[in-house]
Amino acid sequence: MRLREDVVLPCKNDDGGEKEEVMEDVTVAQNQWCPVVNAGFSSPKRVVVVGYALTTKKIKSFMQPKLEGLARNKGILFVAIDHNRPLSDQGPFDIVLHKLSGKEWRQVLEDYRQSHPEVTVLDPPDAIQHLRNRQYMLQAVADMNLSDSYGIVGVPRQLVIKRDALAIPELVNKAGLTLPLVAKPLVADGSAKSHELSLAYEQFSLQNLEPPLVLQEFVNHGGVLFKVYIVGDAIKVVRRFSLPDVSKWELSKDAGIYRFPRVSCAAASADDADLDPTVAELPPRPLLEKLAKELRWRLGLRLFNLDIIREYGTRDQFYVIDINYFPGYGKMPEYEHIFTDFLLSLEQGKYKKKSG
Ligand SMILES: O=P(O)(O)O[C@H]1[C@H](O)[C@@H](OP(=O)(O)O)[C@H](OP(=O)(O)O)[C@@H](OP(=O)(O)O)[C@H]1O
Numbered sequence: 471m472r473l474r475e476d477v478v479l480p481c482k483n484d485d486g487g488e489k490e491e492v493m494e495d496v497t498v499a500q501n502q503w504c505p506v507v508n509a510g511f512s513s514p515k516r517v518v519v520v521g522y523a524l525t526t527k528k529i530k531s532f533m534q535p536k537l538e539g540l541a542r543n544k545g546i547l548f549v550a551i552d553h554n555r556p557l558s559d560q561g562p563f564d565i566v567l568h569k570l571s572g573k574e575w576r577q578v579l580e581d582y583r584q585s586h587p588e589v590t591v592l593d594p595p596d597a598i599q600h601l602r603n604r605q606y607m608l609q610a611v612a613d614m615n616l617s618d619s620y621g622i623v624g625v626p627r628q629l630v631i632k633r634d635a636l637a638i639p640e641l642v643n644k645a646g647l648t649l650p651l652v653a654k655p656l657v658a659d660g661s662a663k664s665h666e667l668s669l670a671y672e673q674f675s676l677q678n679l680e681p682p683l684v685l686q687e688f689v690n691h692g693g694v695l696f697k698v699y700i701v702g703d704a705i706k707v708v709r710r711f712s713l714p715d716v717s718k719w720e721l722s723k724d725a726g727i728y729r730f731p732r733v734s735c736a737a738a739s740a741d742d743a744d745l746d747p748t749v750a751e752l753p754p755r756p757l758l759e760k761l762a763k764e765l766r767w768r769l770g771l772r773l774f775n776l777d778i779i780r781e782y783g784t785r786d787q788f789y790v791i792d793i794n795y796f797p798g799y800g801k802m803p804e805y806e807h808i809f810t811d812f813l814l815s816l817e818q819g820k821y822k823k824k825s826g
Pocket residue numbers: 527528531569659660661734735736737777792794796797798799800801
């Protein structure tokens with residue numbers, strides 16, 4: 471199945487040039503080369519040096535003392551990348567972690583990847599870029615057509631609206647989309663604006679929306695969603711509260727557009743809540759394993775998460791509604807163990823390749 475679209479949206483400005491994004495605020499730290507002593511061993515252990523280029527917000531949520539402490543014990547050293555100096559002059563790094571926007575920065579990384587094939591850059595900038603547009607974000611899931619004895623995984627039907635708000639009611643009608651619809655900003659770049667979503671109950675009020683956006687069919691799911699975190703081969707699932715179901719009665723009564731805030735943020739954990747077991751039951755592990763494996767390959771990414779919902783009243787009909795690159799791992803249980811094991815496995819993989 472192909473995702474619906476009324477227009478193909480190139481990432482262009484009105485003047486036709488590719489939109490130059492502003493480099494987000496980053497913490498600039500001095501390169502912290504320091505010897506790591508491996509207590510109890512006579513020969514020094516090789517240190518895995520991980521450079522990171524992340525926003526201040528991400529550093530705060532990800533670089534927690536419990537991660538850095540465990541990493542140090544396992545022989546991993548995290549080093550902040552300084553944007554004001556050439557990347558090649560820093561390090562040497564074994565691994566580079568990054569989540570920053572900007573065309574220039576992408577080019578810096580791409581050049582570095584070419585000139586330093588021995589360094590694992592997580593992940594390729596182009597592959598990440600793909601997730602920053604909600605028109606393409608879910609395409610890989612749609613293409614997979616995953617359906618087996620454990621369940622069916624699809625994506626809600628959606629329509630891309632590039633600019634003309636007045637044409638939306640007609641386009642929705644033509645596309646045969648069923649109300650209510652979730653309106654999502656087309657660009658998903660982690661900014662506050664990109665998380666400003668609304669729910670539209672009625673066709674004519676759709677013209678009050680502000681394109682560019684994606685209109686997605688709202689799927690009742692019992693008010694709970696599953697966040698599936700992927701770190702290489704590892705998968706971790708948590709429950710979060712989500713938007714409540716919309717009844718037919720509400721749909722007939724409500725008109726207009728309702729903006730809603732960040733409903734499924736970390737504070738909305740539903741792991742300890744007393745929930746209807748049919749709603750709370752996690753998606754089957756084998757289904758998630760298959761989905762994650764296939765998506766790692768199709769997206770060319772190793773660090774991402776999926777927001778998945780189960781259609782209310784079904785046992786096995788799932789929808790992926792969102793994919794985020796380098797999500798809030800700091801809120802994933804045991805993330806420090808999972809992440810450090812992953813980083814070490816990357817280095818072991820390189821060593822095996824060399825000696826094999
Ligand atoms: O898009 P959704 O599904 O909402 O997921 C978001 C993104 O992953 C955010 O990362 P980014 O801002 O890099 O896109 C993350 O923020 P941090 O990792 O920075 O904390 C949020 O954590 P919470 O706001 O804690 O939920 C997480 O909910």
